[in-house]
Amino acid sequence: MAKKSLLSLLLLLACLLTYAQQPDAAGLKQLKHDQDTLQVLSEDIFSGKGDDGRERAKDAFIPMLVRALKTKYSFRFPFDSLKTIAIKYPQDSAFRIFTWALERENGFYRHFGAIQMNTADGQLKLFPLFDASDYITNPDTISDNKSWMGCLYYNIIHRHYFNQEFYTLFGWDANNPRSQKKIVEMLTFKNGAPVFGGPFFSFAEDSTPKPTRNRFIIEYKKESTATLNYNKELDMIVYDHLISETNEPMKKFTYVSDMDYEGFKWQAGKWMHVNKIFHDAIPMGKGAPTPQPLDQKKKIMTQPKSAEDYEQTPKKPATKKKQ
Template structure:
């Protein structure tokens, strides 16, 4: 663990941050807290009783806050705490903890907090409150930490426009008993240093559907499916699996599965600009390899490919 912490501190230092490793006593305390957090995080998932999961969630929050109050805790990775999102910004100015509290098969809420790097190693923490259940239009509004659209984040990408940093968050949402969601959210900070989620960052000029700009982007898909939504650093684009209904019911997202094609977004002048087919774009090193989609250029379905894709998704689900 000390070796892992040392390597992380070196990485932070190399990125330009002024890293200070926890003292020996602090490190010992953090390791003890991590053991407790690891057990509580596991119980959040495996406890069969709603009351038990709620109790473990409350204990997890309190233990996490006490852990982060230890000086220079920002540089401690907590990498043995499984099932909890814990991602650092590429410039190491903050990290986000996020997780899911499942109350039953039909209802879950995301929990989260942003920990900021501070010069003296003290704690600066902003809690995130999941407001998803109180809005019917999550795609069209700027939000604060008090009205956050919850997700468990698995990646952060930094971009810039006019000298200002923007952080694009990629998150998973255990949406319902039938479907999952994945979210793309742009975060920046106002003049008071407070987090601002969203804005008209997602534009669709090249889309035949003529969609208006969106403040965030999401896909919803079948529970048993596996869908890609992430940044490709080689292509410098966000890749998003294109989805189709395996039952030809386009009004039922819980029937959606990937069809082998990819949509995407490219950062341009402070916006994520939509790409209808990523692998139709001409790249710097020539034409990219073309995937094997379920639909042809006219939109006709290949039933055998659709069946094969469904079976692959079932296999992936069993292997997780």
């Protein structure tokens, strides 16, 4: 208990130090101005007219974001008006990840992103993320920021083991017109640079052990929903068991949930597979959030909701048309 209390105190002190330095008045004014421009561009990336319009917005957004982040202590500025850009922090605030997506008219997606490190002197240290998923034939690989499995990150879990920091990333890939994906992978840093993936997803305790995976991916039907997220109450990663609704297991776009759950538990520096999590272990409407918009046409890609969230959201009254 004493060790846990000390660790909690150290983490609290680290968080306090993280927010000790802020942009000065001139820097804050510039960041607010840049944010207004970025907000317009980000909305055009998301819903601009045609491929050309969205591409132009993307081409303008990236250098503008880099310019804004060059402002000293920009890490402290939340950019919270950028509703179509996912910005996620780990518990220790060592960095933050920006991710966003560009949808093409053919229904396929390309992802963009960057990791901004939390530097002591407030200077910018940035790792751009280059989506190479269209060219990666084997997704079970270890890669760097130049060969990134593009997605929108919706959660980060921080673990400390043997003097090393491990960050488990949860991402959603809208993929194509027929299927979508969810990805869980480990982010570590080697010599200060990001490394995506690694042998951290073990199936050694299964009745029929399978090879350890460098990342774990589920792919399923476009119109369906599926869970893949960290469950705080169970202290586990929980995900839907998927089956082909047409009994065609080779066709991932036919996969749907069968309402059973599997998971991973953190054990000795790895996520160990748990073959079955009973329904009564997960409180109804709580333990297994589904970070996936139900309506693809009206989605806010950085704030996906569960089915329960949609049911509880008050509906807006219909507005009367002017005569």
